[in-house]
Amino acid sequence: APAAPAAPFGAPGVPAGPADPWAQPVPGYAAAPYGGYPQAGETTNGLAVATLIVGGFGVVLAFVPFLFWLGGILAVTGVGLGIGAIVRANKGAPNKSMAVIGTVLAGAGILASVGGFFLTVSVMERTTDRIEAGIDDFADYDPELDGPYPSSEPWPSGSAPASPSPSQVPGLTSALPFGETYTYPNGVKVSLSKPTKYEPKGIIAREQVKNAVQITITITNGSTAPHEVIYAVPNVRDDKGMTAEMVFDTGGGSTVPKMVKGSILPGESASGVVAFEIPEGTGSITADIAAGTLLDDVKYAGPIG
Incomplete structure (x- = not known):
């Protein structure tokens, strides 16, 4: 009788053949698990x-x-x-x-x-x-004579130009009454109106402002060149010398303070309104203001009314 075919390797009862030493490992259930997806880096700010x-x-x-x-x-x-x-x-x-x-x-x-x-x-x-101050020190210097004018040829008697002494310059060394105008040598003029009681318009201002006065600033350019104003706001003090605090009020359709700034053409004027809080019972105030960066401070004083 013909011989029965040989059973394949691995069949029941038949020993398995030798393992293939060159075979690649095949992942299965026993293989190591795949690594997870990398975590996203922390967002920066x-x-x-x-x-x-x-x-x-x-x-x-x-x-x-x-x-x-x-x-x-x-x-x-x-x-x-x-x-x-x-x-x-x-x-x-x-x-x-x-x-x-x-x-x-x-x-x-x-x-x-x-x-x-x-x-x-x-x-x-x-x-x-x-x-x-430095310009004033050398204002009378004559480079040709190498000396100040007074030391060269004295003015004849009675012909010297009238120049007021520093004690005779109202507005610079003594205070002007409110409402008067001071004229600088270059023709620029400045004035502060008489201080009157200020009534706040805005809701916040009505709650914060208790006793304030308002002043109108007027600067007139009487020179022949445009006059530049960067910041023209007076410094105000009460009758005890304490500095008054400026009032800011933007309610009721008006804005305070109204600054005077910009270029003023020859013959033109510019005005602004400022208000200051002062203690109750203050009867008079003082103020000083410069009509331009290169101009002196002009002093004012007077009662409130």
Whole structure:
């Protein structure tokens, strides 16, 4: 009888053949599991860092004379970046506290730039005073004679020009009454009206202002060239010498203070209105004002009425 076919390797009762040493391992149930998907990196919030840096520089530069405008620009930019950083943080980004701090700094920088403006004006006025003092010292100097005029040829008796002594210049060394006009040597004129009681118009001003007076400033250009006014606001003191606080009122369709600024053409006038809070019972005030950066302060004094 023919021989029965050989059973294949691996059949029951038949030993399996030798393992293939070159076979590649086939993953199966016993294989190591696949690694999971990589975790997404943590979202960053670079706007928060930028807000803190820009806001900080804005505050610093706002107090530097002549650079207050740059501090203001940086502060406004910082507020914009801060809002964006806070929005991003609310969506899960980190550094929310940094974004809030930077935004607060930027807001403070905007206020500081306003103070920087007034500081710059003060520096300019002091520098101008020193320059004018130096000019006065050399006003009578004659380079040809190498000496001041008084030491060269004396004025003949009775022919010397009349020049008032410093004690005889009302407005500079003594106060003018409110309502009178002072004329500078270059023809520019300035006057402060008589102070009258101010009635606040806005809701906030009516709550905060208790006793205030208002003054009208008038500057007339009597010269032959345009006159530039950068900042013309009087300094007001009560009858005890205390500095009065300026009133800000934007209600009732009017705005106080109304600043006098810009270029005034020859023969033209410009006016503004300012108000100041003074203590109850104050009967009179004093004020001084310069009609231009290169002009002297003119003094006024008088009763309220």
